[in-house]
Amino acid sequence: xxxxxxxxxxxxxxxxxxxxxAGVAFAVLLVFMNLGxxxxxxxxxxxxxxxxxxxxxxLSPQTLEISTNKAFPRERLYQAAGFAGVERTMPxxxxxxxxxxxxxxxxxxxxxxxxNPDDPVFLDPEFRSPQNLDALRxxxxxxIDRLSRPEFGSQQAGTITELERRRVTVGGQYxxxxxxxxxxxxxxxxQNFRRFFDPFxxxxxxVGLIKLQxxxxxxxxxxxxxxALPKDVxxxxxxxxxxxxxTYWISTTSIGFIFGLGVTISCIVGxxxxxxxxxxxxxxxxxxxxxxKAMGYRSGFLVQTVIQEAIILxxxxxxxxxxxxxxxxxxxxxxxxxxxxxxxxxxxxxxxLLLTLSMCILSAVISVRKVVLADPAEVF
Amino acid sequence: MTRIASSTAVQIRQLSYFFGQGDLRKQxxxxxxxxxxxxxxxxxxxxxxxxxxxxxxxxxxxxxxxxGSLQVLDQEIVGLSRAALVTVRRNIGFIFQAxxxxxxxxxxxxVEMAVELLDRWGDKRQKAVQMLSQLGLxxxxxxxxxxxxxxxxxxxxxxxxxxxxPALVLADEPTAALxxxxxxxxxxxxxxxxxxxxxxxxxxxxxxxxxxxxDRIITLVDGRLETDESLAS
Numbered sequence: 001x002x003x004x005x006x007x008x009x010x011x012x013x014x015x016x017x018x019x020x021x022a023g024v025a026f027a028v029l030l031v032f033m034n035l036g037x038x039x040x041x042x043x044x045x046x047x048x049x050x051x052x053x054x055x056x057x058x059l060s061p062q063t064l065e066i067s068t069n070k071a072f073p074r075e076r077l078y079q080a081a082g083f084a085g086v087e088r089t090m091p092x093x094x095x096x097x098x099x100x101x102x103x104x105x106x107x108x109x110x111x112x113x114x115x116n117p118d119d120p121v122f123l124d125p126e127f128r129s130p131q132n133l134d135a136l137r138x139x140x141x142x143x144i145d146r147l148s149r150p151e152f153g154s155q156q157a158g159t160i161t162e163l164e165r166r167r168v169t170v171g172g173q174y175x176x177x178x179x180x181x182x183x184x185x186x187x188x189x190x191q192n193f194r195r196f197f198d199p200f201x202x203x204x205x206x207v208g209l210i211k212l213q214x215x216x217x218x219x220x221x222x223x224x225x226x227x228a229l230p231k232d233v234x235x236x237x238x239x240x241x242x243x244x245x246x247t248y249w250i251s252t253t254s255i256g257f258i259f260g261l262g263v264t265i266s267c268i269v270g271x272x273x274x275x276x277x278x279x280x281x282x283x284x285x286x287x288x289x290x291x292x293k294a295m296g297y298r299s300g301f302l303v304q305t306v307i308q309e310a311i312i313l314x315x316x317x318x319x320x321x322x323x324x325x326x327x328x329x330x331x332x333x334x335x336x337x338x339x340x341x342x343x344x345x346x347x348x349x350x351x352x353l354l355l356t357l358s359m360c361i362l363s364a365v366i367s368v369r370k371v372v373l374a375d376p377a378e379v380f
Numbered sequence: 381m382t383r384i385a386s387s388t389a390v391q392i393r394q395l396s397y398f399f400g401q402g403d404l405r406k407q408x409x410x411x412x413x414x415x416x417x418x419x420x421x422x423x424x425x426x427x428x429x430x431x432x433x434x435x436x437x438x439x440x441x442x443x444x445x446x447x448g449s450l451q452v453l454d455q456e457i458v459g460l461s462r463a464a465l466v467t468v469r470r471n472i473g474f475i476f477q478a479x480x481x482x483x484x485x486x487x488x489x490x491v492e493m494a495v496e497l498l499d500r501w502g503d504k505r506q507k508a509v510q511m512l513s514q515l516g517l518x519x520x521x522x523x524x525x526x527x528x529x530x531x532x533x534x535x536x537x538x539x540x541x542x543x544x545x546p547a548l549v550l551a552d553e554p555t556a557a558l559x560x561x562x563x564x565x566x567x568x569x570x571x572x573x574x575x576x577x578x579x580x581x582x583x584x585x586x587x588x589x590x591x592x593x594x595d596r597i598i599t600l601v602d603g604r605l606e607t608d609e610s611l612a613s
Contacts, residue, residue, distance in 0.1 A: 002496060003489045005482070012484030291480040294442060295540075296470030296497050298463070377442040
């Protein structure tokens with residue numbers, strides 16, 4: 001077996017090794033957190049659509065994402081209902097309202113969905129529990145999202161407070177999550193929605209849901225609808241609307257840029273830390289490396305040694321970085337009460353591992369120049 | 381006079397060497413002619429700056445020869461590529477003033493690094509231990525340099541230089557960092573190994589105490605060979 005020079009050189013200076021591992025772990029952690037937030041954002045943006053029991057969606061072309069929507073005529077939904085393959089159409093009304101925390105009496109924006117209580121809008125059966133259905137039909141009553149931030153106050157059924165400066169009673173709870181757009185959500189009947197957001201005409205809707213018969217092909221129906229309906233609506237299948245929402249948040253807001261920049265800067269920090277460590281190590285061993293060259297070792301061997309050191313640092317730094325990230329993901333989930341679906345994905349874990357390796361190898365390539373140029377004659 | 385090539389380890393003809401470029405160009409070696417027969421222990425002395433180390437690094441294929449002819453172990457090294465010079469160096473043992481051992485490796489591992497150059501993996505440990513034992517370090521093979529004395533470290537460095545049985549050994553002030561007794565020991569060991577294995581040793585030194593191990597003493601002054609004196613042994 002070859003003498004593991006890279007490993008022994010690294011482990012010889014314990015303090016320096018620990019600092020190096022901490023540095024790489026820190027960079028790994030920063031990358032994981034940035035990618036985690038970005039992933040959670042993309043996921044939470046699309047989360048709401050995955051909970052709708054619908055295959056095709058109608059939106060106004062002016063709707064940027066679900067919370068920045070422009071209402072469009074409800075007739076489009078009636079028109080869609082006549083198409084072959086369509087089983088059911090359901091309107092959604094959506095908008096922000098001021099919710100008063102019943103304890104602190106502070107107002108806060110909450111995102112409100114209005115639906116027809118008879119429509120099976122959501123996949124989760126909890127929405128249609130007898131208690132919730134009953135509450136949906138009562139006037140001035142709303143359901144509240146369990147994933148709403150605690151700042152909104154009590155979620156107990158029977159809590160009385162104000163929404164849009166109008167008395168409202170909490171009738172029950174559900175689980176949905178507002179993602180990045182909303183700290184909390186409410187669900188109420190279309191009649192109540194009209195009351196709280198007066199004057200909001202019920203013939204203008206925010207999102208149109210279309211449920212297809214089981215054997216219909218969403219792409220074909222969506223294409224047929226798009227061809228037939230006037231241009232004041234766009235027709236999207238579920239994957240399309242999820243993608244549209246993601247693109248909005250990641251590409252056309254500063255959010256994608258911010259987290260992308262975060263990843264880039266974390267990588268630069270990592271490269272600099274590893275470069276410093278490797279460079280110091282090389283500088284300390286300059287005489288030894290020059291001696292190896294004098295003995296007949298080629299520059300390639302020295303390059304290999306430094307790259308091995310870099311790979312060892314990458315792996316040793318990645319492991320604690322990965323573990324701490326898991327902990328921080330958990331912390332984030334509990335801090336947002338599950339509202340931010342941040343979690344580890346194996347693609348991301350692999351991506352960050354490869355990123356860490358290339359980061360360290362890049363540092364090695366920068367710092368190794370010194371060894372390659374080492375003149376063995378200078379040792380004498 | 382014709383020579384049988386294989387009886388000469390180093391043959392130098394009209395060798396000159398310059399440092400620097402253009403106006404700063406300075407000649408440090410002037411028309412050196414020198415033959416080192418195989419099996420000879422040669423000590424090179426001379427004042428500082430006389431070009432001793434430069435000559436040693438040229439013979440060691442660590443520098444590119446600019447003018448003249450230099451044959452090392454029957455190979456003309458003038459005009460060789462860098463890669464070819466590396467191959468030449470593998471047949472030469474180098475001993476430096478500083479031991480230049482890896483602090484992270486044990487004595488044995490430091491020596492094994494040399495054996496690995498020959499792509500010998502199976503018996504590298506055995507060879508390293510054997511060499512270290514010949515140098516009186518049998519009980520120190522698994523010590524790191526930080527646990528060894530100056531003389532012991534230099535002996536590890538000598539083991540590293542000699543373990544591959546090089547035909548030519550170049551040493552630059554190998555005793556400079558050692559006290560009198562360890563210096564003496566180190567040189568005596570080198571002498572014994574050279575004699576028993578028929579190696580050629582070229583040693584640069586200022587240390588008058590060790591001159592008696594030499595078969596021949598050459599003196600370099602201002603880049604020229606001043607004296608060349610064979611000692612009756």
